[in-house]
Amino acid sequence: MHFISRRDFVRMGVSTVAAGTVIKSTLLQPSTLLAQSASGSAAGQPIRFVSIGTGIRGCDLLRSARKVPKGVLVGTADLYDMHGKAGVEAYGADVPTTRDYRTLLDRKDVDAVIVAVADHQHRRVILDCIAAGKDVYCEKPMSHNVADGLAMVAAVQSGKRIFQAGSQRVSNTVYKKAAEIYASGRLGEVHYIEGHSDRNSPSGAWVYPIAPDASPETIDWKTWLRDAPDRPFDAVRFFRWRCFADYGEGVAGDLFVHLLSGIQCISGMNTIPSRAYSSGSLTHFNDGRDFPDLLSTTYDYSGVTVNLHCNQNNAAGEPIIFYGREATMMINGNTLTVTPQYTAPQPEGYSLNGWTSEMKKKYMDEWHAAHPEPPAKLPDVETFSAPPGYDDTADHIVNFFRAVETREHVVEDEVFGNNAAIACHMGNHSYFHRNIATWDAANQVIKG
Numbered sequence: 001m002h003f004i005s006r007r008d009f010v011r012m013g014v015s016t017v018a019a020g021t022v023i024k025s026t027l028l029q030p031s032t033l034l035a036q037s038a039s040g041s042a043a044g045q046p047i048r049f050v051s052i053g054t055g056i057r058g059c060d061l062l063r064s065a066r067k068v069p070k071g072v073l074v075g076t077a078d079l080y081d082m083h084g085k086a087g088v089e090a091y092g093a094d095v096p097t098t099r100d101y102r103t104l105l106d107r108k109d110v111d112a113v114i115v116a117v118a119d120h121q122h123r124r125v126i127l128d129c130i131a132a133g134k135d136v137y138c139e140k141p142m143s144h145n146v147a148d149g150l151a152m153v154a155a156v157q158s159g160k161r162i163f164q165a166g167s168q169r170v171s172n173t174v175y176k177k178a179a180e181i182y183a184s185g186r187l188g189e190v191h192y193i194e195g196h197s198d199r200n201s202p203s204g205a206w207v208y209p210i211a212p213d214a215s216p217e218t219i220d221w222k223t224w225l226r227d228a229p230d231r232p233f234d235a236v237r238f239f240r241w242r243c244f245a246d247y248g249e250g251v252a253g254d255l256f257v258h259l260l261s262g263i264q265c266i267s268g269m270n271t272i273p274s275r276a277y278s279s280g281s282l283t284h285f286n287d288g289r290d291f292p293d294l295l296s297t298t299y300d301y302s303g304v305t306v307n308l309h310c311n312q313n314n315a316a317g318e319p320i321i322f323y324g325r326e327a328t329m330m331i332n333g334n335t336l337t338v339t340p341q342y343t344a345p346q347p348e349g350y351s352l353n354g355w356t357s358e359m360k361k362k363y364m365d366e367w368h369a370a371h372p373e374p375p376a377k378l379p380d381v382e383t384f385s386a387p388p389g390y391d392d393t394a395d396h397i398v399n400f401f402r403a404v405e406t407r408e409h410v411v412e413d414e415v416f417g418n419n420a421a422i423a424c425h426m427g428n429h430s431y432f433h434r435n436i437a438t439w440d441a442a443n444q445v446i447k448g
């Protein structure tokens, strides 16, 4: 631990602290290497895994998986030839790649599968993996709709498989520290949590480029559509699927899910909210997409209101803020800041403005007589940061492989992932139905 100046602190992107405030700063260690040794490390049997879906995220996962010696990639599958090649390149080993993932699931030498296909395919791919007896890491959001998520939970549980959803913040060393602080009670009562995930660029609104070689010859379009409504080949839908309700869930499924997963793991509120109310609009990116480019949702959890927004028209970062009676805790990127609230007793000030001098003096004399001790010092502001270049996806993969080996549950298991995904679906339900969405737990459906 070391002490830093306010100027350093502001450079780190934390600017809400008063001049003269003492800031204690701690650099956290990534848990990757520690977790490796705790699980018997790369020694012992390696975990042989395959990757299904090696597009944007699938390639990033494979780049992170290279840092985790416990796992050995033995094959990949993708419906688009260029993505198939990119996946092999990302991992840097010459493994077979196929368009038909079922041939990988037939292999007896495969223990686990990393799935990073578009959301509308999650259910079918995961169910096939479970039926083949494989453990699965499934990208977020776990489900495309409530029915898909419930079917996936049932399959994982009856198949007794390890399942991890892919919101990597749940394994982030900064989030672990935040969970520890939250559980310690240091924030006092927390009744309000806020988070947002804002961007201001075409890429941030998923206006991704169309690769020049994209065609019905290089992409198996019919299989990509699978259960979605049939339509002629459409490269815009293939590359920008997040914009369309047949395949994605807009900002809720893409971005709220990370905020919600972070909030679930830090607060321990691993449940479905009872209500969600959304408003928003589609303005700047009104390019034929189904989803709003601004969504703001207020969720009711037991005793806690959670307010999230995602604005694709202003880049104000991605903080999550926990407002406690004793302290405010904010995570911004890979830095966590705990700013204590001043809660020591103080004499009333403002409301005495309407009192006479004589009456004020009497009040102050009595107050100081009742509080003879010197006022308590405000505790220091504290920050905790991950080291530069920290890769929480590598830590998330470590946790998955460890569970595959030990058969112990991961934090972000099928129930956790399903809860976060249902909250996303409730946010969209409220926006599109222009109504408050409620979770009907008895019937396992969203109403409203």
Ligand SMILES: NC(=O)c1ccc[n+]([C@@H]2O[C@H](COP(=O)([O-])OP(=O)(O)OC[C@H]3O[C@@H](n4cnc5c(N)ncnc54)[C@H](O)[C@@H]3O)[C@@H](O)[C@H]2O)c1
Pocket: 052, 053, 054, 055, 056, 057, 058, 077, 078, 079, 080, 083, 099, 101, 116, 117, 118, 119, 121, 125, 139, 140, 141, 166, 167, 168, 223, 224, 238, 239, 254
């Ligand atoms: N955790 C994160 O930070 C993060 C970041 C980005 C994306 N994601 C998630 O990862 C998943 C993939 O997103 P992406 O951006 O990589 O999309 P993408 O379109 O770039 O890649 C998906 C790939 O899956 C392939 N695919 C689809 N169905 C398939 C099937 N049946 N068999 C084989 N391949 C199939 C497609 O051909 C495509 O190449 C989504 O669920 C998304 O929400 C997570």
